[in-house]
Each structure stands twice: as structure tokens, then as C-alpha cells.
Amino acid sequence: MTQTATPIESHPPKIMGRSRRLPFNQRAVFDQIFHSGGGFVLDFSDRTMAEWFDENFGLSIFQERFQMEGSSKGKTLRGFVEAAEPRLVAQILRALWQYRRALNGYAETDPSEEARLEAWLEQFTHELENASSMNLDDALKDFSRDTTLPKLRASIAADLVAEKPDVALDRVHTYCVKRFRDLLASRNQPVDATTPLHAIFGTFGKALRDEGAVSEFALPTLRVQHKLFEGLNQARNKRSFAHDNELLPVSEAQFIIDCVLASLAFIERIEAARERETTGRDDEILF
Template sequence: MAEISFIEKGNIENLLGMKSGYVLDFSDRTFRDFVGEMTGLDIDNEIYHFASNSKANRLRQFLKIETNDNAGKLLKGFCDYWLSKAQNGDFDYRNDEKHYLECLKISERLRGNIVENIDAIKANWEDKDFVILAKEIRGSIEKNQPEVALDRLHTFVMKYTRQLCDKHSIGYSKDEALHSIFGKYLKFIISTGKLESEMSQRILKTSISNLDSFNDIRNNKSFAHDNCILNYEESVLIFNNVSNMIKFLETFEDKLSKSSDSKKTDWDDLKF
């Protein structure tokens, strides 16, 4: 069953005009064709029959019994269709923009792809605070609320970067800014000679300036202080940038550890 809250259902109903029994401007035939194209499922199947069996009621039943992924794909399709019609003047964009944006967020959450590599946001060391921090951040993403967790994401990246520096005996001061500490760690990465392309170095170097900007987001656009928080779309962008970077660093550190273990094994195998 698709996990859609009462309030979310209200936004979907309002955007699609379902109170009348219809779904946007679809006829029975085009409604069936559209659902089939978006999900590969037949909306006329008797498993979706409900009450008067209107298009709206069949859609309600679909959202009730189908998986999050199928519901999310169909809702994303409706959002794209609505936007194209609104841009042509067929629907009132200004009147329903709020419902459209909310439905878009719902579809992203249901499809489970709000943030790429969200699994990288985890406690990489045995640290109670780290565990709690990672859990709270992931909880906000699961609730489709990335904007409310920006301050905790910044704290996570700070803790993560410091522990990487500790692991490799890289010195830093207690009050040093995140981007500065990361810059020191990046120098270590480059010094290992394990990066195979100049482009990888360039991408990682841009992370220094990105994290410098993240300091400003944390201080002025998050709940770290009494701020007006950043909008949803840019919050998702920041989360994706950070999670992808951490995922790469995880992979790099793993390869580095295996390389180090291999050298130790070779040395241990020597016979004197």
C-alpha cells in the first residue's frame, strides 16, 4: 500500500480535480492509456474498482493498494502532464502551483530517490553522537524534509571530515572551518597518488569552495539559528552533492585500506 498521508491525499485531490469524480481532463480511454504508459498497469482492472468506479475513485483505489514506486511514478506523470497543460494556459498555474509543488515532492518521496547515495549518511565510527546524528538526518529525508536537516548535515560532514583527519594523523584546530579542514584532507588524498585522473582532483577541489558556501547555509539558511530556511529544491541539491561526495570518499578510503593491508601481507610473507 502506498504510504500517503491524509494531507498529501488532499494535495493530490486538489491538483487533479478529483472531487468532481474526474482526473484532470482525461477521458476514460486516455486515462487508461496514460496510467498504462506511466506504470504498465491497467487502471480498468477490477482490483481498482471502487464505489461509483469513476476515474477519481479508480485512482483512489490505485493509490490505496499499489506500491510506493508505482504510485510515485504515476503521480510524477500527472505532475508533468499538469505542468505542460498549465504552461499552455489550459490549467491555472498560479492557483494550483502550491499543490503541484507538493505533489512533485510526494512523488519523489514515494519513488525513493530524493537523495542519491543517502546510505552514505551513516555512522562510520563507533560514536553514539554520530549514530544519532545520522539517524536524524536520514529520518528527515524519509519524511521528504531535507530543508529541516541542513544544519545537522553540516554537523555530520564536520564530524566525518575531522574523523578522517584523525585517522590519517592530519592536524587541525578545534575552531577551524569545515572547508579548511576538508582542504587539508584533500591534500592527503592527492599525496597518496591514488587518484587516477586530473578531473577527479578538480571535482574534489571544488568541494572546498562548496563546503565554504555550506558554512553560510548552515549559519543563515538553516535551523542552526533563527533563520528563514532554504527552499526544498536547493536543499535537495545540497544533500545530493554532499552524499555523493561522501560516497566517493568511502570508496576511496576502502581502497586505501585494502592497499595498505595488501602491503602488510606482502611484508609478512617474506621469509628471513
């Protein structure tokens, strides 16, 4: 009796490359979608392309960092795909697809070919989102029933994905104040509403030390975080939208926020372990 082989479910090959997000062998599909192979992009002129990116995303598309291969519209768009925050790239490519669908004469005449391109783009944007290095979900939590918290987190995430860390700086500070006050309250150590962020963190750091929650190897680094949050406090007061200030340069704001997010993600792992010890659960490994 001959058995029929069960078909193996195959997954489409990954689009993103190891060294480039849009490798050479995938460019033809990308250019077919956005009509960008000859240096053009859909029906845009230089002016209307700049306006579309600015009006819809507050982004200056013709930046030098996006023009590593040239300054044409097509090369600039592909450079943007390579250089910008992956989640932002995914958002914009999906919006460009919707813009393309509204145009006459840019969709494929064969519906099956149009469906193939749409599936390719959906896979590519999904891969881009998964490639993002920002650990927002690990660092920013809905830790209480404070109804402003989800809006605060969403606002921070939107600006960070849009590569506007200078704009997000004051709200990152607000989140940190809320989080460390909550963590101290859970230890029956409430702090005064006027206490600055770095002092709040200093009290929290001492609590971690006294609890033995951090080993002798990580404790010196944790102590340094006091200076990090002092710097965030100063930047918030003097170089953010918290007051009528000149904003911090984007690269410096991003550096501060990257450090803060890494610190918050570590603290959340500590708190998760503490909660497991309190509840007797042990279904997750801290390190």
C-alpha cells in the first residue's frame, strides 16, 4: 500500500538580509511596488515627496543620512529603509502602499500579481517591526490603574518610533517618576511629591541594596544610574518641552533615553523576580 506523503508546510523565505534590510535580490520587488527603479517614487516630485513625508510623519526625507547611494527620490527612499528606525520604516511603507492604491495607473493589472506584492510588503514590514532594537515593551509597563499611564506610554512610544527623542524626553522623565514612586510605595516607602527624580531613584537603589536584589557585580553599575537619572532630571528641566527651552540635540537625547530604557528594563526584571518570590511562582528565569 502506497502512502501519500504529507505536504510540508513551507514558510516564505525571509526578505531582510544580514547586512542590509533590503538586499539586492529583493530590490526589484520593492521598486515594482513603489515604481522607484528609475530614481522616481510613484507620482511624487521632489517637492511633493518632501511635503508628503513632512505632513504625514513630520519627517524630512531628503536627509543626507538617507542618501548614502544618491539623492534621487528612489535612492533616498531605499536609503531611508536602510537607515531609519525599523518600526518607523514599516509605518511609512504601509502608508505609502495606501497612497499607491489611491492612485490611478500604479496598481498591477493582474490581481494575482497585485496580491503577491501586497503579501511581500506585509511580510517585509512585519520583519522590520521585529527587527527594532528599542526595548519599549520591556522597559515601559502598565504598572498601575493610573488612567493616564497608557496614554503616557503610547505618547512616548510614538515619538521614539518617529525618531524624536528630544520631544519625548520630558514624558520619559514623567514615566520614571511615576514608576519609581510606585515601586517605593509597594515597599511602604512613599516619597514626597516634590522629591526630584534622582533622589527618588537613590532611595529605590538603597532599597534594592538592602534587599540583596542585586549582586556585588551589578551593584556598582546600579549606583552609577543615580547620575543617569540626575542627568535626565537636568535635561528635562533645562532642555525639554517641560519648559520654554531649547531642545537637546537629537543624538544626545537618544543616548540618554537609550540608557534610561536599558536601566528600566533591568529593573523590571528585578521586580518580576521579586514578585515571583512573593507569590511563590517560578515560571520565568531572570537571567
